[in-house]
Amino acid sequence: MSKVAIVYHSAAGHTAALAQSAAEGVRDAGAEPLLLRLEGDDYAQALEGVRSADAVIFGAPTFMGDLSAGFRAFAEASAKDWYVQAWKDKLAAGFTVSNSPSGDKLNSLTSLALFAAQHGMVWVSTGLLPGTVAGKIGPEDVNRLGSFLGVMAQAENAPADVTPPAGDHKTIRLLGARVAEAARRWKAGSPAAVATAA
Amino acid sequence: MSKVAIVYHSAAGHTAALAQSAAEGVRDAGAEPLLLRLEGDDYAQALEGVRSADAVIFGAPTFMGDLSAGFRAFAEASAKDWYVQAWKDKLAAGFTVSNSPSGDKLNSLTSLALFAAQHGMVWVSTGLLPGTVAGKIGPEDVNRLGSFLGVMAQAENAPADVTPPAGDHKTIRLLGARVAEAARRWKAGSPAAVATAA
Amino acid sequence: MSKVAIVYHSAAGHTAALAQSAAEGVRDAGAEPLLLRLEGDDYAQALEGVRSADAVIFGAPTFMGDLSAGFRAFAEASAKDWYVQAWKDKLAAGFTVSNSPSGDKLNSLTSLALFAAQHGMVWVSTGLLPGTVAGKIGPEDVNRLGSFLGVMAQAENAPADVTPPAGDHKTIRLLGARVAEAARRWKAGSPAAVATAA
Amino acid sequence: MSKVAIVYHSAAGHTAALAQSAAEGVRDAGAEPLLLRLEGDDYAQALEGVRSADAVIFGAPTFMGDLSAGFRAFAEASAKDWYVQAWKDKLAAGFTVSNSPSGDKLNSLTSLALFAAQHGMVWVSTGLLPGTVAGKIGPEDVNRLGSFLGVMAQAENAPADVTPPAGDHKTIRLLGARVAEAARRWKAGSPAAVATAA
Numbered sequence: 001m002s003k004v005a006i007v008y009h010s011a012a013g014h015t016a017a018l019a020q021s022a023a024e025g026v027r028d029a030g031a032e033p034l035l036l037r038l039e040g041d042d043y044a045q046a047l048e049g050v051r052s053a054d055a056v057i058f059g060a061p062t063f064m065g066d067l068s069a070g071f072r073a074f075a076e077a078s079a080k081d082w083y084v085q086a087w088k089d090k091l092a093a094g095f096t097v098s099n100s101p102s103g104d105k106l107n108s109l110t111s112l113a114l115f116a117a118q119h120g121m122v123w124v125s126t127g128l129l130p131g132t133v134a135g136k137i138g139p140e141d142v143n144r145l146g147s148f149l150g151v152m153a154q155a156e157n158a159p160a161d162v163t164p165p166a167g168d169h170k171t172i173r174l175l176g177a178r179v180a181e182a183a184r185r186w187k188a189g190s191p192a193a194v195a196t197a198a
Numbered sequence: 199m200s201k202v203a204i205v206y207h208s209a210a211g212h213t214a215a216l217a218q219s220a221a222e223g224v225r226d227a228g229a230e231p232l233l234l235r236l237e238g239d240d241y242a243q244a245l246e247g248v249r250s251a252d253a254v255i256f257g258a259p260t261f262m263g264d265l266s267a268g269f270r271a272f273a274e275a276s277a278k279d280w281y282v283q284a285w286k287d288k289l290a291a292g293f294t295v296s297n298s299p300s301g302d303k304l305n306s307l308t309s310l311a312l313f314a315a316q317h318g319m320v321w322v323s324t325g326l327l328p329g330t331v332a333g334k335i336g337p338e339d340v341n342r343l344g345s346f347l348g349v350m351a352q353a354e355n356a357p358a359d360v361t362p363p364a365g366d367h368k369t370i371r372l373l374g375a376r377v378a379e380a381a382r383r384w385k386a387g388s389p390a391a392v393a394t395a396a
Numbered sequence: 397m398s399k400v401a402i403v404y405h406s407a408a409g410h411t412a413a414l415a416q417s418a419a420e421g422v423r424d425a426g427a428e429p430l431l432l433r434l435e436g437d438d439y440a441q442a443l444e445g446v447r448s449a450d451a452v453i454f455g456a457p458t459f460m461g462d463l464s465a466g467f468r469a470f471a472e473a474s475a476k477d478w479y480v481q482a483w484k485d486k487l488a489a490g491f492t493v494s495n496s497p498s499g500d501k502l503n504s505l506t507s508l509a510l511f512a513a514q515h516g517m518v519w520v521s522t523g524l525l526p527g528t529v530a531g532k533i534g535p536e537d538v539n540r541l542g543s544f545l546g547v548m549a550q551a552e553n554a555p556a557d558v559t560p561p562a563g564d565h566k567t568i569r570l571l572g573a574r575v576a577e578a579a580r581r582w583k584a585g586s587p588a589a590v591a592t593a594a
Numbered sequence: 595m596s597k598v599a600i601v602y603h604s605a606a607g608h609t610a611a612l613a614q615s616a617a618e619g620v621r622d623a624g625a626e627p628l629l630l631r632l633e634g635d636d637y638a639q640a641l642e643g644v645r646s647a648d649a650v651i652f653g654a655p656t657f658m659g660d661l662s663a664g665f666r667a668f669a670e671a672s673a674k675d676w677y678v679q680a681w682k683d684k685l686a687a688g689f690t691v692s693n694s695p696s697g698d699k700l701n702s703l704t705s706l707a708l709f710a711a712q713h714g715m716v717w718v719s720t721g722l723l724p725g726t727v728a729g730k731i732g733p734e735d736v737n738r739l740g741s742f743l744g745v746m747a748q749a750e751n752a753p754a755d756v757t758p759p760a761g762d763h764k765t766i767r768l769l770g771a772r773v774a775e776a777a778r779r780w781k782a783g784s785p786a787a788v789a790t791a792a
Contacts, residue, residue, distance in 0.1 A: 064669040064676065065346070065708035072663035079658060088523055100328040100344020101299035101335070104708050110305075110506050111705070114659035114698050117521035117544035122578065125513035127484055130298040137299070146298020148263070148513035182518065189585025197593055262475060263510035267468035273460045280460065286721055302510050308704050309507070312461035312500050315719035315742040320776065323711035325682055346711035380716065387783025395791055461742070496724040496740020497731070502700035526694040533695070542694020544659070 002031040002183035004176070005049045008059035009038040009070035013160035014097050015061050018153055021169040022057050022095065025176020031183060033176070038070055043077040051081070055091035055183040056121070057176065058112050062096045065104035067111050075115050088120035091186055093179045094150035095172055097164060101145055101154055109150040124182050126151055126175055131167070139165035142174065151175050200229040200381035202374070203247045206257035207236040207268035211358035212295050213259050216351055219367040220255050220293065223374020229381060231374070236268055241275040249279070253289035253381040254319070255374065256310050260294045263302035265309050273313050286318035289384055291377045292348035293370055295362060299343055299352055307348040322380050324349055324373055329365070337363035340372065349373050398427040398579035400572070401445045404455035405434040405466035409556035410493050411457050414549055417565040418453050418491065421572020427579060429572070434466055439473040447477070451487035451579040452517070453572065454508050458492045461500035463507050471511050484516035487582055489575045490546035491568055493560060497541055497550055505546040520578050522547055522571055527563070535561035538570065547571050596625040596777035598770070599643045602653035603632040603664035607754035608691050609655050612747055615763040616651050616689065619770020625777060627770070632664055637671040645675070649685035649777040650715070651770065652706050656690045659698040661705050669709050682714035685780055687773045688744035689766055691758060695739055695748055703744040718776050720745055720769055725761070733759030736768065745769050 004026045010016035016037065023033035034053060036046045050056050060071035067075075081087055094112035096105050113123050125148055131141030138144065144167045145152045153168035187193060202224045208214035214235065221231035234247045248254050258269035265273075279285055292310035294303050311321050323346055329339030336342065342365045343350045351366035385391060400422045406412035412433065419429035432445045446452050456467035463471075477483055490508035492501050509519050521544055527537030534540065540563045541548045549564035583589060598620045604610035610631065617627035628647060630640045644650050654665035661669075675681055688706035690699050707717050719742055725735030732738065738761045739746045747762035781787060 063666075064673060065712050066660065066666060066669070066705045069663045069666035069670055072657075072660060072666045075658040075660070076663055082658065083525075085523070085525065098344075101342070102304060102350055103328070103344040104304060104346065104712070106300060106302060106304035107308075107705060107708055110510075111660045111701060113509060113519070114506075114545055114701055117519075118659050118698065120521055120523035120544075122521065123509070123513075123519040125516055125518065127481070127516035129479075129481065130301070144299070146296075146301040148302065148516075149510055152300055185582065185585035185587075187585065188590055189581035189583065191581075194584055261468075262471045262478065263514050264462065264468060264471070264507045267465045267472055270459075270462060270465035270468045273462070274465055277460060281723075283721070283723065302514070305507060305510055308708075309462045309503060311707060311717070312503055312704075312743055315717075316461050316500065318719055318721035318742075320719065321707070321711075321717040323714055323716065325679070325714035327677075327679065346714075347708055383783035383785075384779065385783065386788055387779035387781065389779075392782055494740075497695035497738070498700060498746055499724070499740040500700060500742065502696060502698060503704075506701075526697070540695070542692075542697040544698065548696055 002054045002180060002187055003034055003052065004031050004180050004183055005034045005036055005053035005056045006059065007036045007038065007046055007050060007056055009068050011061055011068060014155040014164060015059050017160040018095060018097060018172050019059055021173045022176035025173035026180045029177040029180035031180035038074050041073065043074050046074060047078060047081060051086055054187055055179050057179055058092065058094045060096055060108065062098040062103055062105045062108040065107055067108045082119055085120050090121050091124055091179060091183050092116035092121040093124040093175060095153065095175065097153040097155050099155060105152045113149055124179050125149060127178055128171065128174060139167050141167045142171050200252045200378060200385055201232055201250065202229050202378050202381055203232045203234055203251035203254045204257065205234045205244055205248060205254055207266050209259055209266060212353040212362060213257050215358040216293060216295060216370050217257055219371045220374035223371035224378045227375040227378035229378035236272045239271065241272050244272060245276060245279060249284055252385055253377050255377055256290065256292045258294055258306065260296040260301055260303045260306040263305055265306045280317055283318050288319050289322055289377060289381055290314035290319040291322045291373055293351065293373065295351040295353050297353060303350045311347055322377050323347060325376055326369065326372060337365050339365045340369050398450045398576060398583055399430055399448065400427050400576050400579055401430045401432055401449035401452045402455065403432045403442055403446060403452055405464050407457055407464065410551040410560060411455050413556040414491060414493060414568050415455055417569045418572035421569035422576045425573040425576035427576035434470050437469065439470050442470060443474060443477060447482055449486065450583055451575050453575055454488065454490045456492055456504065458494040458499055458501045458504040461503055463504045478515055481516050486517050487520055487575060487579050488512035488517040489520040489571060491549065491571065493549040493551050495551060501548045509545055520575050521545060523574055524567065524570060535563050537563045538567050596648045596774060596781055597628055597646065598625050598774050598777055599628040599630055599647035599650045600653065601630045601640055601644060601650055603662050605655055605662060608749040608758060609653050611754040612689060612691060612766050613653055615767045616770035619767035620774045623771040623774035625774035632668050635667065637668050640668060641672060641675060645680055648781055649773050651773055652686065652688045654690055654702065656692040656697055656699045656702040659701055661702045676713055679714050684715050685718055685773060685777050686710035686715040687718040687769055689747065689769065691747040691749050693749060699746045707743055718773050719743060721772055722765065722768060733761050735761045736765050
């Protein structure tokens with residue numbers, strides 16, 4: 001069974017709720033989610049979790065046009081793993097949330113993809129056409145904001161049980177399942193797995 | 199009076215309609231708009247227009263995650279002006295349109311800002327808080343998508359007299375006025391203007 | 397055997413020479429390269445090539461801060477494939493070249509990664525630490541510019557047999573091999589391959 | 595006299611040394627620099643300094659592909675000023691430093707420009723052609739890395755009195771002078787200044 005770590009920083013709880021939906025998606029695909037919430041300034045557990053996983057979904061709110069400082073502090077703490085490329089060839093994906101439809105969330109997603117690339121990871125896109133392809137966009141629609149590199153969610157100024165809307169949770173659940181299936185596939189084709197099968 | 203060039207590429211007509219709203223905004227602020235539509239592969243008139251202007255608003259649709267090829271061809275044709283930094287210290291701003299709320303439009307806006315920076319220009323942001331600050335987002339709202347570096351508009355699969363909605367046209371009209379006022383201010387403070395006044 | 401398409405636009409020949417090195421890398425890993433140079437405005441062959449491939453390496457020069465218009469025109473022509481997500485789950489990677497060490501090349505690489513993500517592809521990073529980790533940077537060094545999302549090359553104002561230097565060609569050859577090995581692995585783990593093996 | 599705040603986060607001291615060169619440039623142009631180093635988690639002084647300034651130069655190291663967490667924490671702390679757009683229409687510029695020529699520094703510069711745009715600021719580019727235009731790049735050259743949106747510096751693994759090289763310090767000193775001159779011009783053309791002169 002593949003293990004998919006979900007490493008996230010959450011301030012108001014919206015990112016944490018989305019991380020739960022990502023975990024559900026991982027389970028939908030028959031894999032094991034490992035929820036790692038970034039809190040305080042000890043990242044040992046999160047780093048160890050990433051090292052143990054086949055794939056990692058990174059999540060953080062977008063504040064003032066980029067990833068939260070809480071996530072960035074974790075990124076900095078990963079420098080020791082970077083020097084030895086400990087995460088090389090693991091799969092990665094990402095999501096972010098902010099208050100308006102754009103809100104410069106794309107900058108957070110590209111920052112996540114660049115962070116993963118620095119670690120030599122392989123980045124899994126959402127693989128979802130936007131809701132507009134099917135007509136008018138509504139809060140129930142999958143990928144209603146039209147994002148591809150990762151999942152964008154939009155939260156109103158309300159608690160995490162009210163917002164982001166169902167469509168955003170569905171979208172990230174699909175991402176969780178997609179990453180889990182990709183992790184299975186990537187693992188099954190690895191030199192070790194192929195040698196065992198032969 | 200300041201002159202504000204609006205250099206744009208339009209395929210389906212939405213960008214052209216938005217350019218008209220930008221021109222209205224320029225007039226609102228008592229400046230002269232110069233609409234320069236990019237067509238064919240002769241950029242002499244557009245390049246001359248930019249050289250003659252105090253400020254330039256660049257506009258293009260976002261196709262497959264970045265600026266249209268029609269706009270990029272103009273950008274390449276500007277390389278001769280780049281070598282002599284003929285646009286240096288002019289003001290610049292930008293807008294883009296695509297089919298979904300995000301649709302990677304931020305990548306087009308950062309590409310426009312980088313293009314202007316290569317030319318040594320000074321970039322004017324939208325200066326508008328997003329509609330969500332005032333509550334629920336609607337099609338009549340200014341900056342309903344929450345963009346800051348430039349204006350983002352969203353067009354449905356319908357003609358340019360129907361979409362993008364009024365809010366997007368209002369937003370870009372405000373950008374036109376903001377750039378025109380900035381051009382007046384920038385010109386009034388220039389060494390030449392200050393010497394004349396003294 | 398896996399097939400890796402190398403779809404590139406070249407103006408002065410530097411990108412074409414780098415594409416050859418990428419093809420060598422693909423062969424190093426025992427896979428089949430398919431070189432597809434973008435010329436004129438008929439993209440049927442390039443699009444068909446991409447559809448037939450397991451992985452695609454995209455390449456283009458960076459002009460005025462972003463991908464060349466010649467590449468962007470191909471990206472636009474791929475919209476029909478986008479609507480049906482014909483490239484979904486293929487692997488992708490990218491490279492770019494310009495005249496100065498940075499030259500805003502990162503904007504081209506993120507634009508390529510966003511383009512691939514719109515198509516639902518899976519992005520393979522370079523997986524190479526920069527030359528500076530080992531000390532002073534020289535023209536023979538692998539990843540001498542310190543790029544991770546894709547390969548950056550730097551060409552002087554000289555012909556393609558002189559520049560970019562050997563280190564950049566080595567770097568892109570390693571990318572070719574890495575993408576080919578990833579394509580093998582991804583293919584071996586696919587549901588179809590696993591079913592056959594069982 | 596114009597006041598130019600230089601708000602920076604520095605870990606190993608390289609950014610702090612570059613901030614000093616920026617301040618020298620501000621003085622070169624007859625303006626007053628205000629050096630504001632971000633330390634600890636009390637940003638009251640830095641925020642007050644920004645509010646009092648005509649222009650702001652933001653600086654931070656690039657760690658793992660984006661701005662340091664120390665700078666991002668300041669960006670988050672500025673949200674209260676964002677709600678009332680307290681920085682609107684101030685000028686802004688930026689610089690960053692990392693260990694390799696690219697090192698994804700462009701992502702930090704675009705993040706800074708987006709942060710400034712969220713605050714409604716006006717962004718001043720470097721206005722400098724890269725060293726390669728004049729031939730071979732050397733450590734003494736201005737804009738040797740070829741950056742336009744802001745200044746990129748490259749530091750070896752050595753103390754701040756040794757690296758970054760002289761060219762990078764010259765480049766940022768020129769940026770300081772450019773921002774100061776732009777601040778003078780922008781102030782002289784402001785409605786208040788024009789009314790007083792009349």
